[in-house]
Structure formats: structure tokens, C-alpha cells
Amino acid sequence: MRQHRTMAGLLGALLLLAAGLSSTGATTAAAASRAPRPLGRIVPAPASVAPGGSPYTITSTTAIRVDAATGAEGRRIAGYLADVLRPSTGYALPVRADGSGGIRLRLSGDARLGEEGYRLESGRSAITVTAHRPAGLFHAVQTLRQLLPASVERRTRQPGPWQVAGGTITDTPRYAYRGAMLDVSRHFFTPAQVERYIDQLALYKVNRLHLHLSDDQGWRIAIDSWPRLATYGGRTQVGGGKGGYYTKADYRRIVRYAASRYLEVVPEIDTPGHTNAALASYASLNCDGVAPPLYTGTDVGFSSLCVPKEVTYAFLDDVVRELSALTPGRYIHIGGDEAHSTPHTDYVAFMDKAQAVVAKYGKTVMGWHQLTGARPVAGAVAQYWGTAGDEAEVVAAAKAGTRLVMSPANRAYLDMKYDATTKLGLDWAGLVDVDRSYAWDPSTFIKGLPSGSVLGVEAPLWSETLTTSADVEYMAFPRLPGIAEIGWSPASTHSWPDYRSRLAEQGPRLAALGVNFYRSPVVPWE
Numbered sequence: 001m002r003q004h005r006t007m008a009g010l011l012g013a014l015l016l017l018a019a020g021l022s023s024t025g026a027t028t029a030a031a032a033s034r035a036p037r038p039l040g041r042i043v044p045a046p047a048s049v050a051p052g053g054s055p056y057t058i059t060s061t062t063a064i065r066v067d068a069a070t071g072a073e074g075r076r077i078a079g080y081l082a083d084v085l086r087p088s089t090g091y092a093l094p095v096r097a098d099g100s101g102g103i104r105l106r107l108s109g110d111a112r113l114g115e116e117g118y119r120l121e122s123g124r125s126a127i128t129v130t131a132h133r134p135a136g137l138f139h140a141v142q143t144l145r146q147l148l149p150a151s152v153e154r155r156t157r158q159p160g161p162w163q164v165a166g167g168t169i170t171d172t173p174r175y176a177y178r179g180a181m182l183d184v185s186r187h188f189f190t191p192a193q194v195e196r197y198i199d200q201l202a203l204y205k206v207n208r209l210h211l212h213l214s215d216d217q218g219w220r221i222a223i224d225s226w227p228r229l230a231t232y233g234g235r236t237q238v239g240g241g242k243g244g245y246y247t248k249a250d251y252r253r254i255v256r257y258a259a260s261r262y263l264e265v266v267p268e269i270d271t272p273g274h275t276n277a278a279l280a281s282y283a284s285l286n287c288d289g290v291a292p293p294l295y296t297g298t299d300v301g302f303s304s305l306c307v308p309k310e311v312t313y314a315f316l317d318d319v320v321r322e323l324s325a326l327t328p329g330r331y332i333h334i335g336g337d338e339a340h341s342t343p344h345t346d347y348v349a350f351m352d353k354a355q356a357v358v359a360k361y362g363k364t365v366m367g368w369h370q371l372t373g374a375r376p377v378a379g380a381v382a383q384y385w386g387t388a389g390d391e392a393e394v395v396a397a398a399k400a401g402t403r404l405v406m407s408p409a410n411r412a413y414l415d416m417k418y419d420a421t422t423k424l425g426l427d428w429a430g431l432v433d434v435d436r437s438y439a440w441d442p443s444t445f446i447k448g449l450p451s452g453s454v455l456g457v458e459a460p461l462w463s464e465t466l467t468t469s470a471d472v473e474y475m476a477f478p479r480l481p482g483i484a485e486i487g488w489s490p491a492s493t494h495s496w497p498d499y500r501s502r503l504a505e506q507g508p509r510l511a512a513l514g515v516n517f518y519r520s521p522v523v524p525w526e
Contacts, residue, residue: 036163039122042146043502044205044485045493046171047117053166054124058085058103058148064095067106073134074105076260081105081141090157103144104128105137116207116262117172120144122164135262139205143169146203150508175442177405177456178487179208179266180414180480182472183463185215185277186298187237188244193469195257200473200515202261204484209258210266210333210458213246216276216295216303220245221267225318226282233277233294238464240296251326259328266366267323270335271316272342272350276303284311298464301340307350317357324361331381332358337368348374355380366405372397381455385409387429389446398446398453406442407458412483414461414476418518424465425475434503434520435496438482443491459483470516477510477517478503500524 040049064078078095081103086093096102104126113119113132118140121128129140147165151158180201182194189197198209213220219233222245234245246254255265275285276295283291287306295303305312320332334354339347351367351374358365365377369384372393376382381403384394387410398404407413409429416432417425430436442454459480466472481503486494500523507525510517519525 034161034163036165037147037149037505039147039165039167039169041502041505042143043481043499043506044488045490045499045502046143046169047490047493048170049167050170051165051167053122055163055165056122056124056127058089058091058093058160058162058164060091062091062093063099063102064093065099065102065104066095066097067104068097070105070107070134070137074107074137077134077137077141078105080138080260081144084141084145085152085162087155088152088158089160089162101126105140106130107134107137108132112172114172115176116205117170118143119171120169122147122166122168124166127164135207138202138262139171142203142205143171146509150505150512153509153512173205173488174490175454175456175487177208177458178206178484179210179405179456179458180206180476180483181210181212181268181407181458181460183212183215183461184220185212185218185237185270186463187241187467188218188220188234189463189469189472190244191246191250191253191257193472194254196469197472197476198254198258198261198263200476200513201263201480201484203513204481205488206480206484207263208266208456208458209263210268210460211254212268212270212460212462214269214277215274216300217297218243218245219277219281221251221269221323222247223319223322224248225322226315228281229278229319233281236294236296238296238298248326255327255329264329264331265327266329266331266333267327268333268335268366269319269323270337271354272305272307272347273301273303273337273339274335275305278305278315279303282315285309285315301338304339304341304346305350307342307346312350313353313357316354317360320357320361320363324358324363327363330364331366332361332363333366333383334358334371335368336371336374337385339370344373351375369394369404372402376400376402381405383407383458384446385413385460386446391446394446395448398449402453403455404446404449404453405456405458406445406454407460408440408445411437411440411445412457412459414459414479415463415465418520422518424471426462426464432479433522434478434482435500435522437479438486438494438496438499440486441491441494442486457483457487473516474518477515478506478520478523481506 036055118131118136131137219229222230230245237243366381
């Protein structure tokens with residue numbers, strides 16, 4: 001009996017000890033979850049991080065302060081930051097032009113920060129963000145968001161605390177062009193859906209939105225001088241359905257919204273192939289004068305504008321003129337891929353005339369890398385989508401001065417399946433999980449490229465199998481942040497083990513934002 005009581009006492013002591021250890025562990029875990037995120041644990045990785053000093057805590061007395069020199073753009077960015085922070089913190093966060101402390105946005109004459117770079121300094125009394133241009137302030141705001149707990153992205157009040165670790169981040173992008181393409185032709189996406197995608201791109205410092213506005217399955221932009229392009233050519237999509245198109249007001253809305261997030265819209269009218277929607281809309285664009293039926297399948301390479309006809313260039317001139325007037329950005333993308341039904345001599349002749357039309361309206365021509373098999377004009381930009389990296393004509397064009405945007409399909413195409421079980425997407429370029437999508441260098445992917453020939457990177461998302469924003473998000477995330485990092489961060493920071501852990505920390509943030517992302521098994525999601 002005595003031994004039984006002794007054993008019972010011992011068991012009780014052990015239970016109390018276990019409870020104490022459990023409580024201590026829970027307390028430690030809770031404390032860790034409240035600790036500020038270390039500087040540099042963001043995507044894309046910053047160029048330079050110098051941690052140190054006390055963290056800054058956002059409280060009910062915090063104000064967002066804008067130097068007078070930042071002007072209206074600075075005040076707008078401050079308002080954007082306040083709109084992000086107010087719902088989750090519950091704080092007023094007034095935007096002011098005076099005083100000290102709080103979160104301060106300022107422009108300086110430090111040209112070393114360039115058009116998009118910034119410096120973020122965090123300490124006990126203030127966070128000071130400095131940039132040379134407003135775009136840098138905006139990118140710094142995206143960094144600040146990621147330095148705060150993921151719950152800051154929620155639209156209802158959260159418990160906090162809202163701390164930013166002490167230290168300094170100095171950050172400038174590796175490449176000037178960091179893009180994402182959305183195919184709105186195979187399936188149509190509304191202006192609101194495009195704006196949702198823009199917001200997601202902005203978080204990762206993407207600065208170009210390439211809109212694939214025409215293809216065999218649909219023409220998506222109103223052209224006043226050729227109205228049937230949109231009203232007839234835009235009335236369907238892959239698999240049937242009503243399709244749709246952007247009025248000029250819709251397109252201007254998208255352009256304005258993108259500009260408010262410091263993204264430049266790059267519109268694409270794919271020519272001379274991928275043109276069945278246009279050919280179906282106007283019989284005169286066909287060599288035989290007979291309009292084909294609208295197309296809802298997914299084959300490629302069967303359509304072509306009629307290169308010898310003068311009406312072809314009247315059509316192209318009108319389209320480029322109206323699209324250029326709507327587009328403040330510098331680029332017009334004329335496509336040029338998979339023109340299998342256009343004889344090579346016709347292709348070269350067409351591209352000569354198409355490039356001249358783009359130049360006539362003051363824009364820089366972009367085209368898929370097949371443009372390098374023709375005669376790229378001075379200043380032309382070719383978008384590489386190959387998989388082998390051994391295309392001699394691309395290297396020759398680069399040596400002659402053509403700049404390249406890198407989008408290798410077996411790395412950067414966001415519509416490739418993650419694995420054999422992925423229900424959405426295609427697999428012609430292979431299966432591309434997150435690690436494979438991250439494991440490449442734009443400057444060395446094509447063998448023999450001269451130094452400085454890469455303008456940047458782009459992550460295209462083709463929509464043959466995508467019909468909703470949830471579909472778009474599932475295929476884009478989490479691969480798009482990796483392409484964004486390849487474009488922004490110094491090559492020396494690219495490390496899959498480090499990126500993998502930083503990407504895992506993005507999971508709660510994407511969830512808080514309501515992004516339907518793929519939880520890849522190669523990432524240890526938080």
C-alpha cells in the first residue's frame with residue numbers, strides 16, 4: 001500500500017513536470033511567433049541586409065509621414081500603405097506631412113538607388129524609407145508588408161504585435177524588366193480579375209504585365225476601325241462559352257490600375273499566326289477572301305494573315321495605332337511564334353513591315369524569339385521561350401544588339417503541370433515543380449549569350465485549361481515568386497535551400513490574402 005502511494009506520487013510529479021515543460025514550450029513558441037521577422041526573410045531576397053538595433057513597433061499612435069518633396073505620388077503610396085495596415089491593426093495610421101517618428105517615406109537625390117531601389121531603416125523610434133523615385137517607395141512598402149506578421153494581410157482586426165526588426169535593407173533590382181504574362185485570349189478574364197492578379201504581382205516587385213490580347217480563340221480588345229474583331233472575334237473561347245473583350249474604357253482601367261502598382265502594361269497582338277479570331281472576323285484578311293469559322297480548340301500553327309495583301313498592313317496599322325494611343329508604356333508585342341502556316345520568306349517580309357508600323361507609332365517592338373530568325377530592328381526585344389538554350393539565331397541576334405526577355409518554357413511557364421497528377425495545365429515542356437522553376441540563371445540559360453544582352457525575365461501563364469481566378473492562382477503560386485526573385489535579387493543570393501525556407505514562410509501570407517496556391521511537397525510550408 002505504501003509502495004502504491006509512492007508510485008502514485010511519483011506519477012503525479014512526472015505529470016506536473018510534463019505539464020510545466022509543455023507550458024514552457026507553448027510559451028516559448030508563442031513568444032517566437034510574436035518576435036519580429038528577421039530582416040531579409042522576404043521574397044525577393046534583398047540585395048543587402050544589415051540587421052541590428054531595436055525593432056520598431058507600430059502602435060495606435062503611429063503616423064505615416066511623407067516629406068513634402070515626395071509630392072502627390074508619395075502621398076498616394078502612403079495612403080496605399082495605410083489601407084493595407086488599417087484593417088488588421090485597427091489603428092488610425094494618419095498620413096501626415098510633418099513631425100518625427102512613425103513610418104516615414106522620403107525621396108532623395110541618391111541616384112545609386114536607381115529607378116526602383118530603396119533603403120529601409122528600422123529602429124526603436126521610426127521606420128524610414130528612402131528612394132530616388134516613387135517606384136522605389138512602392139517596392140519598399142511591399143518589403144515592409146513582408147517584414148510584418150502574415151496576419152497583417154487580413155481585412156479584419158488581428159491581435160498583433162506589429163513589429164519590424166531593427167536594421168537596414170538596401171535594395172535594387174538585378175534586371176529592369178520583371179514581368180508576368182496573362183493569356184486572356186484562350187479564356188477571357190474580366191478587368192476585376194486582372195486587377196486581382198496585378199495586386200498579387202506587385203507584392204513580389206513585378207513591374208510588367210504582358211497581356212496576350214489576341215489568338216486563334218479570341219480577340220480581346222476593341223478596335224474602333226475594325227469593330228468586328230472584338231464583337232465577333234471575341235465572342236467565344238477554348239471549349240466554347242461566351243468569351244468577352246475589353247472596351248477601350250476597360251483597357252484604360254487596367255492600365256491605370258497597373259500603373260498605380262508600378263506595373264507597365266505590355267499589350268500583345270499575336271501575328272502573323274495565331275490569328276484565326278481576326279481571320280474569322282474579316283474575310284478580306286484571308287488570301288482566298290473566305291472567313292473561317294470561329295475556333296474553340298487548342299491546336300496551334302494553322303492560321304496566318306495574308307502577307308501579300310495590302311489590306312493586311314492597313315489592318316495592322318490601325319490596330320497598332322489605336323493600341324498605342326491606349327498604352328502609355330514603351331512596348332508593343334507583335335507575337336511571331338508558331339507561324340507554321342506562313343512561309344519563311346513571307347514571315348520575314350511581314351516582320352519587316354510589322355516592326356516598321358510599331359516604330360511609326362513611337363513604340364519599341366517586342367516579339368517571341370522567332371523574331372530573331374527574321375530581321376530584328378535596332379532596339380527590338382525578343383522574348384525567349386525555348387527549352388534547350390542552344391538556338392544559334394537567338395545568340396546571333398543578341399550579339400547584334402537585340403535584347404532578350406527570358407521565359408524558358410521548362411522553367412518559367414506557369415501553365416506547366418507541377419507533377420503528373422496536376423489537374424490543370426499542360427506538360428509539353430515537362431513537369432515543373434517549384435524547385436525546377438527556381439533553378440536557372442537568365443544570363444547563362446542560353447549558351448554563348450554576350451554579357452548584358454538579358455533585359456529581364458517573364459513568367460507567362462497560358463490559359464487553355466484555366467477559367468477562374470482560383471485556377472490562375474493555383475498555377476502561378478508558388479512559382480511566380482521564384483521567377484520574381486530571379487529577376488530582382490542578385491545572382492549571389494540564389495540558393496534553393498534558403499529560398500525554400502523563405503517561400504515556406506510565404507504560405508500564411510498567401511493564405512491571409514485568400515490566394516489559392518499549390519502546396520508543393522518540395523516546400524516545408526508553415
